[in-house]
Amino acid sequence: MYLPEQFREIDPAEIADIIAAAPLGCVVAQTSAALVANHMPLLADKDGTLVGHIALANDMHRLVAEGQDVLVIFQGVDGYVSPNFYPSKAEHHRHVPTWNYQVVHMHGTISFQHDERSKRAAVGLLTRQHERRLNGDKAWRMADAPDDYMTDMLGKIVGFRIAVTRTIAKSKLSQNRDQRDFDGAVERLEKAGDTALADRMAARRNGAE
Amino acid sequence: MYLPEQFREIDPAEIADIIAAAPLGCVVAQTSAALVANHMPLLADKDGTLVGHIALANDMHRLVAEGQDVLVIFQGVDGYVSPNFYPSKAEHHRHVPTWNYQVVHMHGTISFQHDERSKRAAVGLLTRQHERRLNGDKAWRMADAPDDYMTDMLGKIVGFRIAVTRTIAKSKLSQNRDQRDFDGAVERLEKAGDTALADRMAARRNGAE
Numbered sequence: 406m407y408l409p410e411q412f413r414e415i416d417p418a419e420i421a422d423i424i425a426a427a428p429l430g431c432v433v434a435q436t437s438a439a440l441v442a443n444h445m446p447l448l449a450d451k452d453g454t455l456v457g458h459i460a461l462a463n464d465m466h467r468l469v470a471e472g473q474d475v476l477v478i479f480q481g482v483d484g485y486v487s488p489n490f491y492p493s494k495a496e497h498h499r500h501v502p503t504w505n506y507q508v509v510h511m512h513g514t515i516s517f518q519h520d521e522r523s524k525r526a527a528v529g530l531l532t533r534q535h536e537r538r539l540n541g542d543k544a545w546r547m548a549d550a551p552d553d554y555m556t557d558m559l560g561k562i563v564g565f566r567i568a569v570t571r572t573i574a575k576s577k578l579s580q581n582r583d584q585r586d587f588d589g590a591v592e593r594l595e596k597a598g599d600t601a602l603a604d605r606m607a608a609r610r611n612g613a614e
Numbered sequence: 615m616y617l618p619e620q621f622r623e624i625d626p627a628e629i630a631d632i633i634a635a636a637p638l639g640c641v642v643a644q645t646s647a648a649l650v651a652n653h654m655p656l657l658a659d660k661d662g663t664l665v666g667h668i669a670l671a672n673d674m675h676r677l678v679a680e681g682q683d684v685l686v687i688f689q690g691v692d693g694y695v696s697p698n699f700y701p702s703k704a705e706h707h708r709h710v711p712t713w714n715y716q717v718v719h720m721h722g723t724i725s726f727q728h729d730e731r732s733k734r735a736a737v738g739l740l741t742r743q744h745e746r747r748l749n750g751d752k753a754w755r756m757a758d759a760p761d762d763y764m765t766d767m768l769g770k771i772v773g774f775r776i777a778v779t780r781t782i783a784k785s786k787l788s789q790n791r792d793q794r795d796f797d798g799a800v801e802r803l804e805k806a807g808d809t810a811l812a813d814r815m816a817a818r819r820n821g822a823e
Binding site: 406407409429431433434435439440441442443444445446459460462463464465474475476478480483485487488489494498499500501502504506508510512528531532535536539540543545549550551554555558575597 | 615616618638640642643644648649650651652653654655668669671672673674683684685687689692694696697698707708709710711713715717719721737740741744745748749752754758759760763764767784806
């Protein structure tokens with residue numbers, strides 16, 4: 406990924422935030438036929454390994470070899486930034502449009518798990534995370550479902566783990582603009598309804614100061 | 615991409631909508647070193663060719679060969695769907711969590727343009743689209759900027775076109791649920807703040823009826 410130094414994201418907390426806010430990862434792999442991409446929620450295990458699962462019917466675990474290098478993409482907030490957003494534009498008109506965004510790329514080697522214990526662990530990890538955030542005390546648990554049903558469902562998925570070898574993250578959030586133009590961009594993005602991007606820009610700038 | 619028939623998106627208008635709502639494409643290519651992905655706004659030309667531009671400093675146009683196959687990913691709305699969203703869950707508990715999302719994958723061959731005319735056309739196409747939507751009559755135009763500045767900026771980018779050979783789109787929007795569970799999911803997603811996903815689900819279901 407093209408990554409000018411000013412947009413390189415090196416803060417582990419910010420990288421974790423980007424993933425937590427956009428956990429639907431995209432796993433891309435080169436296969437003999439073509440590039441193949443699949444989308445699924447992913448979570449980092451305690452040791453940083455990415456954990457997920459796919460349908461048994463998903464050819465990914467047949468087309469992608471055990472130990473193969475894959476690329477995982479997490480796409481965070483994004484939005485169009487007009488030159489009109491910058492107060493300084495009216496003075497010298499030396500601005501062009503751009504696009505702000507946050508993304509995380511993780512390269513790693515993938516392994517697949519077919520045993521029920523690993524699959525149960527992967528489902529449990531993902532479920533706990535999302536249920537707790539959404540439903541708190543009323544979180545759905547695997548134990549809520551009948552045993553025969555859960556066993557049947559677990560039989561229809563394959564677990565996988567991606568041992569991350571390299572993480573590259575980009576926060577392109579107008580941090581290369583002076584305070585006045587930056588504030589103008591945040592204000593106008595908010596007005597345009599791009600509040601998630603505006604909030605992220607403001608939070609990151611304030612956090613860095 | 616794993617694509618059960620019920621989630622295959624074949625409506626050209628819906629596919630165009632997904633891209634229009636999430637125009638920040640991700641261009642992925644296999645290089646001799648590794649998989650490389652870059653993010654940039656993309657637009658379809660009249661003949662369906664994807665048009666974009668990157669920084670001259672972006673190695674993509676050096677690492678990726680003229681005419682090479684690339685994969686373009688447009689990631690639309692997405693969100694977690696809890697079993698608790700379904701009214702029928704309380705009756706039989708035979709539900710598991712899932713993730714709803716819309717994505718478009720386009721496979722195609724890439725070519726790069728270094729001449730100013732092509733680059734000006736690419737920038738013009740993208741700018742018009744986003745400025746009109748955002749600023750209407752007050753849209754920024756390339757002509758607003760001084761000539762020497764625009765010439766300098768155009769010298770710092772490379773245009774590219776992707777001739778699309780295959781489009782695969784997925785709308786995983788609970789359309790496999792009965793009306794009561796579907797309505798429950800829309801309602802609970804709205805309550806949880808996932809309004810973009812809830813709106814998309816409702817609009818697509820209503821449009822299909």
